[in-house]
Amino acid sequence: MNSIFITDLDHTFLRSDLSISPFSEHIWNAKVAKNILTVATARSFKKSEQFLANLQINAPMILLDGALIVSQKRQIIQSLCIDKALGDAVIDMGAALQSFPFVLARQGTALDEVFLYPAQRNAYQDKLLQRYRGDDHLQEETDIRARAANFKLVYMGEEAMLQELQKHLYGTFGDALKYILAPEAYMGCFFLTLLHPHADKAHGLQCVSEYLERDLSEMTVFGDNLNDLGMFAKAGTSVAVSNAHETLKARADIVLNHSNDEDGVARYLEAQGV
Template identity: 50%
Template structure:
């Protein structure tokens, strides 16, 4: 029988709340990687993910930036889903007209997976708080007038739930299926974020692509997660495990809910229970 495939979300699932990885998790993960196929599915870029994962073994393509980018651990790009530049810039202008709200714009600078992270001079309080976590990120650039570029992965708004619910409804009414709209809680600040992506730029489509590359059926895959953007993967994979601290919506579609939280090494405890 072929070894199984295990793919985990990072924030609030695999990483602890302080963004660390415990010695226990590192030990179990690397031991499991000797007998199985292990990787990640995250909203983070390659470098933002690897910053918190030193000493860990990955032996399958990585799902990055909400599923808009798939790349190998050796930084070879397998698939990329960029949004339509002209439509994205029209949307950015419409959001300013509607609510004077400006986004983060995240894209790809080159084929070495160097990321561009553009942020506006006019920021919401939520954006101000989130940027504190990126103080040392060399990809950060501030603009008076922020725009999407040729290789933009996502446009991200961060504000209160009420403000973003109204913005989402307004933009969906205009742009429909041109983009994939993902409205979710922002767990670090208690507010919300609206991520606008290519229509096929999500973890579910990326998971299918990874399985094609590996030549493995979805039934062989176990996925771990906590949030809205994990639900698509949960519905496809043979096994889906929500950590104890996952959102209720995510737990509702999971095949199992783990007894441990991300701060209690939930993924590592599950992997240990499957080891030979």
């Protein structure tokens, strides 16, 4: 029976300059002929399509940290969102601490998203926006508010500040949200991502398992950061790239000798045979 491989993108399959090497591209497309390959990423559908333009995908993609599951035929399998009332309440609480989030919301269909960013930003947010310059789904908001359906709200800043914010949010909203606090190596800061309580990669993996009618034990997953922990716990085999967070390495079945910039995932796939 064919094998199932699911990889994170940033700092795992993508190189640090957000490119995919010719070697990784070749190995992926050779492997996909006889196996199942897809991604589990914090990235949106649009951005993932751009990164994966030259790769063949033959299984559902886990997107937006699990808030959106989309088949290889662009059909929506699952969409989990934060509603406007809850989103606005979160924004109001953050504003009291002078912190304002990015809001990635549904616009029209679930495959058409808008990236809202606040007029009041910190240096980390400005730096991230420079990487998105030219994207047509960016929209600045003088008074940022949630939309009717929000895939996720994302705060950026120093770890201590975001820990305080998370404490306040959890004290008010409890398990009505999923909270992911993780380092962001590109920016040298931390992200606090807020999602629907079932929108994470672990639930996404379960959804893909049911869609494919294959057991979780048959899946091999690759990752680098704390938002991959749930996926690592569920999959049959978990593989961390050499540049992964130490906590994730400790939970991995396999730690690679190569990083994302050294084609770690592709080297592993090549070693499994085609």
